[in-house]
């Protein structure tokens with residue numbers, strides 16, 4: 001049973017505060033993803049958990065142990081590095097067995113566990129190769145294998161897929177998901193790719209500037225972002241944010257909370273129609289055709305720019321006028337600080 | 351207008367160059383290397399050939415006459431002249447003392463100074479400075495410090511109640527003294543090479559190993575040291591060669607003495623050639639030294655290859 005508890009975790013490098021008070025609970029067997037823009041402290045937080053960095057303030061519990069002062073190797077964590085960090089002078093077998101060897105696990109037992117992990121990850125044929133003789137995806141798999149062999153309580157991944165090409169990334173993503181299903185070990189995964197975050201996570205932790213912006217399931221973050229930052233960070237293409245007054249233009253049914261300053265609507269929640277059928281009209285200033293959908297950049301009458309996805313086969317041509325309609329329940333309202341306002345219609349429901 | 355362009359194009363394609371592209375590139379390449387290549391021929395290959403020839407002659411500068419004697423000089427050096435083997439033995443002792451000491455010290459310093467900390471640049475500079483100091487100046491200073499009576503080193507030793515030997519006048523001590531002072535002079539170079547190699551090892555390896563429970567010693571012996579192997583080989587080769595070629599240091603500190611106790615090969619060659627003017631014999635010795643150094647290099651490279659498998 002390995003849950004983690006972070007209480008008021010802080011990290012300073014000299015006078016720079018990189019992590020500024022993180023409180024988080026991670027349940028046993030959960031797949032948690034840290035996302036956030038570059039430099040927000042994702043890797044640092046992971047390294048604090050692993051013990052590679054010393055915690056400046058706060059408490060970190062792994063299981064029911066306070067581990068602030070526990071050696072990295074005694075924390076029961078294994079880490080997969082972005083660079084894989086495979087030892088270049090050792091074969092795949094020796095790379096995977098390294099941890100067992102330094103822990104003086106007998107050779108027979110060691111071989112058994114290496115073979116077992118290799119079978120799981122389809123690495124049997126590669127055991128006697130050197131890292132330089134492997135492809136990117138295979139190296140990635142060896143790095144994961146090396147983590148598995150130690151039988152850790154918690155897996156830590158720091159952007160493990162960012163060195164792979166798009167296709168392989170999708171493939172490895174599903175392998176990692178399958179691995180989590182099979183092992184049901186607690187996993188913490190850092191990425192800045194929100195598709196990875198959405199597809200893998202039981203729970204997403206959105207970080208900004210060393211603080212947690214929101215914690216929740218992918219669906220919660222998408223449907224009920226706690227603030228404008230999360231709203232715009234999760235979901236692709238990015239959510240449109242317009243002055244609150246525009247809400248009424250998008251749908252007459254909208255009830256704008258009194259203190260709302262802006263309204264957010266996702267590009268995929270705007271319906272494109274002929275100019276005369278829409279409630280608000282706009283001019284198409286750019287079309288980005290991607291196959292399944294077309295992303296339209298639409299200029300509204302008041303000059304605001306708005307992104308709209310259209311799966312319409314009659315994709316509107318550049319410069320033409322189109323009509324837009326939104327559904328009232330798909331609108332998000334934010335107050336002057338960017339915090340979520342409960343839509344008036346929600347009040348009774350929750 | 352379009353006509354002109356059209357014409358230009360056709361003339362360009364129809365004209366056949368008098369040399370193929372490859373030949374022209376080759377010619378350019380040779381032109382570029384020719385200055386240094388000519389220098390190499392005149393100042394390196396030329397003398398080398400001359401030495402090979404002289405080694406087969408008996409030529410005393412005083413008599414101004416070179417007589418071809420075939421392998422007579424080699425016979426003399428290797429089989430008859432007891433000095434030669436004594437000198438080789440000295441060179442080997444010098445190398446066996448200097449190389450391991452230099453490398454161990456260089457690696458230790460590099461491990462201590464490869465990571466940034468306050469003052470690291472100062473320490474690196476301190477250890478590197480002797481490398482760029484004149485060898486003669488270095489030797490003079492040490493000769494002074496190592497004087498038997500009233501020398502700085504012996505004065506320091508006296509403070510703790512040790513009566514130091516007359517360093518440069520007693521055979522065993524003289525060898526130790528030239529080795530150690532030479533190590534201190536040259537260790538900075540190897541230290542820098544090791545620092546560069548250490549800094550090229552990604553930090554991730556160490557962190558991954560640390561997470562897997564490796565101790566500092568295990569990280570060093572199982573990861574760092576193997577990854578340093580190519581550098582270690584290079585350092586070993588250049589240090590060994592350097593130790594066989596040591597001349598100015600010996601020349602200034604001991605002049606080969608006492609009792610020829612520090613008479614090493616390079617200095618012996620100098621003695622034969624420029625003191626006794628046996629140019630033929632000196633050339634022969636130089637050839638032998640060349641072969642020894644070459645053989646050492648080949649052996650070391652082969653050892654390394656074997657280690658890689």
Ligand SMILES: Nc1ncnc2c1ncn2[C@@H]1O[C@H](COP(=O)(O)OP(=O)(O)OP(=O)(O)O)[C@@H](O)[C@H]1O
Nearest residue numbers: 013016018036037038039040041042043044045192
């Ligand atoms: N050893 C260090 N010393 C000083 N500052 C550091 C150190 N390590 C990280 N930082 C700073 O901490 C901040 C967070 O870094 P971190 O690597 O955790 O970001 P990240 O969220 O992982 O970003 P990315 O997505 O680019 O990997 C950055 O501003 C970085 O400059």
Ligand SMILES: [Mg+2]
Nearest residue numbers: 042043044159
């Ligand atoms: Mg990072």
